[in-house]
């Protein structure tokens with residue numbers, strides 16, 4: 449199967465799984481892949497790409513057409529925000545107020561309002577980044593967040609456990625969706641929070657993510673093959 453065929457068949461499954469609803473959108477995760485691979489996906493119609501390293505994201509942004517939406521999906525250090533602030537479409541991996549404050553500062557310099565997702569820790573593994581529900585709730589309600597004029601929190605991201613247990617993965621996605629819904633309902637009007645995106649699902653589990661309410665799936669190896 450070519451990359452174009454992989455993208456096409458994933459899009460068909462996405463549409464099928466969504467029934468009459470709006471299908472989740474694909475973020476093609478291209479980390480470690482060369483620019484030629486991204487171009488191939490671009491020519492197949494892909495306009496959303498996800499990278500997990502700042503340097504690689506910037507290099508690919510510079511090399512590729514300018515109508516691409518760039519998504520930063522990996523852990524972001526505060527001292528690197530400035531490199532992506534001029535162009536990044538959505539940062540999926542925000543996990544602290546300090547990081548939001550730096551994003552706000554750099555977005556202000558670039559005269560932009562930066563859309564971000566809060567990353568929640570939903571997996572059982574210890575190693576993954578992310579906030580607890582309590583921490584995310586507190587951050588979303590904080591005066592410190594409300595004071596930021598150049599960031600907008602537009603949703604949540606979570607990575608499920610790396611396990612063969614469908615039951616467990618589904619449970620983790622479902623809990624995140626429930627937190628998303630209950631927060632949305634209880635939060636009230638906030639100047640820079642508008643919860644409308646739920647980034648859930650990767651190559652191994654995106655159909656479950658979609659069934660549990662994902663609006664953005666982040667898929668790499670299922671489209672481009674395993675990474676070396």
Ligand SMILES: *Cc1c(COP(=O)(O)O)cnc(C)c1O
Pocket residue numbers: 477479500521522607650651652666667668669670
């Ligand atoms: C690498 C990565 C993905 C994509 O993983 P695949 O299993 O290759 O689809 C999704 N989300 C994040 C945060 C990643 O780092």
